[in-house]
Amino acid sequence: MSSEAAEIMEKLKDKKAEYEATASTDRSVNFEDIDNRIINEVLGPERYGRVRFQGSGVNPTQYFGSTSHQYMPSGSQSQAEVQRLKDQIVQIQASTDEQIS
Known part of the structure; x- marks a missing residue:
């Protein structure tokens, strides 16, 4: 050293x-x-x-x-992940609204 x-x-x-x-x-x-x-x-x-x-x-x-770029998701995979996360946010918001009510 x-x-x-x-x-x-x-x-x-x-x-x-x-x-x-x-x-x-x-x-x-x-x-x-x-x-x-x-x-x-x-x-x-x-x-x-x-x-x-x-x-x-x-x-x-x-x-x-x-070749490290091979680990990056493709455009369609990225879009699917974004959509999944958006759906998850909507579910969490609905659950939170329900709990508040």
């Missing part, structure tokens, strides 16, 4: 300890997605076209391969 990586790891550990100390006194601390928040605080926001933790010269195509 390089000295730079060791420094980053130490900062990550320190931030994690800070959050844990805060949580012990403040019950309102939300630990959902805490690791990503700590990484963003230490390393900054993600940069477009980079793969975090893989070095500065690695881009998504090199890391994931050029």
